[in-house]
Amino acid sequence: MASSGQVSFKLEDHPKLPKGKRIAVVVLDGWGEYKPDQYNCIHVAQTPTMDSLKQGAPDRWRLIRAHGNAVGLPTEDDMGNSEVGHNALGAGRIFAQGAKLVDLALASGKIYDGEGFKYISESFEKGTLHLIGLLSDGGVHSRLDQLQLLLKGASERGAKRIRVHVLTDGRDVLDGSSVGFVETLENDLAKLREKGVDARIASGGGRMYVTMDRYENDWDVVKRGWDAQVLGEAPHKFKNAVEAVKKLRENANDQYLPPFVIVDDNNKAVGPIVDGDAVVTINFRADRMVMLAKALEYQDFNKFDRVRVPKIRYAGMLQYDGELKLPSRYLVSPPEIDRTSGEYLVHNGVRTFACSETVKFGHVTFFWNGNRSGYFNPQMEEYVEIPSDVGITFNVQPKMKALEIGEKARDAILSGKFDQVRVNIPNGDMVGHTGDIEATVVACKAADEAVKMILDAIEQVGGIYIVTADHGNAEDMVKRNKSGEPLLDKNGDLQILTSHTCQPVPIAIGGPGLAPGVRFRSDVPNGGLANVAATVMNLHGFISPNDYETTLIEVADN
Ligand SMILES: O=C(O)[C@H](O)COP(=O)(O)O
Ligand SMILES: [Mn+2]
Ligand SMILES: [Mn+2]
Missing domain, CATH: 3.40.720.10 (Alkaline Phosphatase, subunit A)
Incomplete structure (x- = not known):
């Protein structure tokens, strides 16, 4: 051809x-x-x-x-x-597809040699690395084992302060399974803390209610996430993420948990996103990350009031939209799906x-x-x-x-x-x-x-x-x-x-x-x-x- x-x-x-x-x-x-x-x-x-x-x-x-x-x-x-x-x-x-490409990039270590990782790693010395995405092993939008490897890899390469913003699933996996996924993540973060990395869950919410809307159906969903992840504000505050998910599940299923932030003893959010930080959206699948990518990347943005727009280094796990080139920085190159029918x-x-x-x-x-x-x-x-x-x-x-x-x-x-x-x-x-x-x-x-x-x-x-x-x-x-x-x-x-x-x-x-x-x-x-x-x-x-x-x-x- x-x-x-x-x-x-x-x-x-x-x-x-x-x-x-x-x-x-x-x-x-x-x-x-x-x-x-x-x-x-x-x-x-x-x-x-x-x-x-x-x-x-x-x-x-x-x-x-x-x-x-x-x-x-x-x-x-x-x-x-x-x-x-x-x-x-x-x-x-x-x-x-994305799932496989990320697996390969993590297994070979190439993910850390690419432009995207180099770009975010320039914030590691002074800033916090934030990882935002779907927490499950569903393999549709993201995978827990990939997040685990990235946490390990980033901390070995200089990330000293890490905050994870979790979106609970229950849609690509059984409802109720988010408790176990959060526990697993907490264990991993505890191990990182033993190694001197200040690593914690900072916020959370159910994927269908917080952040992961698609095709601009409802920007309020993304705003609720923004408020928790970036501004550190949410209607629910907890000291511990496992406790948060268990408690909020009393009134909602995993897909629809309301947004929460994790706070310290002074009731202060432990991980808002601020100037100088790095952010990675860890989903490889595009449709439900594009809206957040726009909010994080676009200077001109009028879909909701972002209140505060931190100067960050942002990369997607993949580039989500090949036409819009969004986001402009990414850790793994997406499949090159050309010459479509x-x-x-x-x-x-x-x-x-x-x-x-x-x-x-x-x-x-x-x-x-x-x-x-x-x-x-x-x-x-x-x-x-x-x-x-x-x-x-x-x-x-x-x-x-x-x-x-x-x-x-x-x-x-x-x-x-x-x-x-x-x-x-x-x-x-x-x-x-x-x-x-x-x-x-x-x-x-x-x-x-x-x-x-x-x-x-x-x-x-x-x-x-x-x-x-x-x-x-x-x-x-x-x-x-x-x-x-x-x-x-x-x-x-x-x-x-x-x-x-x-x-x-x-x-x-x-x-x-x-x-x-x-x-x-x-x-x-x-x-x-x-x-x-x-x-x-x-x-x-x-x-x-x-x-x-x-x-x-x-x-x-x-
Ligand atoms: O995004 C979703 O709604 C589910 O994770 C997957 O459903 P879909 O692949 O049919 O969109
Ligand atoms: Mn479908
Ligand atoms: Mn579906």
Whole structure:
């Protein structure tokens, strides 16, 4: 593809498939395939549209891999997630993802030789090193073992005063597990103190209520974090972080703990961020760190009153946005996800419409385009964001904006202005993360109704649809033992699984515009999300670039 440094975006014509079909690309977020029992909300819900697509197996419905190595994660035990899933769907290739790149940089020690670490380490002599991020072993946004290694590495390289600002999880890991993670961290910090490093937890809060908002849905979330982390102010003050989490859990779950600061005997916060300090946001995943990165890095910033803007040296674990180059300093280079299918298609005349509601909007745009914000060509693309509800947990509104997304997609398909109409339907995932089984059943039904609306529009215009998902979630809502039996906690209650899963996801193709003879190949049994881009390119009448993962479809002679 690349010739003398120049990339040619011209795609070759598909020998058998026509151009000019209107194509709906539907991504159901958090919609995996699993055995049909009472904890499989997709099975329990009425999902006639998705059920009917399944009847097309094996030629027009199959399963594809959406976790572990298939999406560039370190191990086969790593569940899929939206970032890596949409990256693979959009880029058509498997890139070693942030989790893996940070592992490698820590293992080789290269993380400490890079520009980013050198930059922050200039503050070690006089200032404090602050580490802010998600505290769990979920491996979706961050990992505890990486934080542990960084603490050790930074202290061995001169950091004398360290403050950790923890965000409790309960979303990528079991609710309640944050107590154990904070205890582990406290042990590590105690060991550092024995070695003469003044290392402490300084503040905390639940990830969904403090700091980790995304796509600018609710800046108050980031402000609550700023107040605790930077200003040292929070409604709850504790001497000890384990005690804080235990106490605050009496009224909230891990995801939603209110912000707290750790104070000394004089009731003074032990770790506000001040001039001369260094700050690292330890999450490798972008979407829920970009807002804080803006608050920390931008001089002109008007999303909330920062009150005090300390002069700091700030680095992200990774660079979170390749287009905005944000943050400008980072410890590990992000995957170079270039030449995504969106970029190719735009160069080849495919007019594209993408839509979701706020909480997933960046998934079908930013992640789809290789962690790049903005349009490739505004004349050829339109991205529509439907505002998400703010300040609620989605089990109270499980239908979310599914029907509005369906309507927008329908209108875009009928308008004739677009060749590709791409959506993310969030319900299975966002409601699945609340752990509320009943609400998740309602969510799955709503998602199915949105799919129907889109498929009906495709039917009307003689188009093609491709329906898939980015990873599992709603199809399994309980933690299980190795033989698949639900696990109970020490009180005899079911252990609810709020996280994603390692299950495969469905993919279906169809519609009146699908050429006769198009069917899923049987010789790509291990196909995964990265095989979808080439498939979509074929349906638009093109052959994918040579280095893309192979297409899932073939055209049988009739
Ligand atoms: O950020 C989140 O909400 C979860 O950690 C992962 O969910 P997602 O990968 O589906 O966004
Ligand atoms: Mn997702
Ligand atoms: Mn999710």
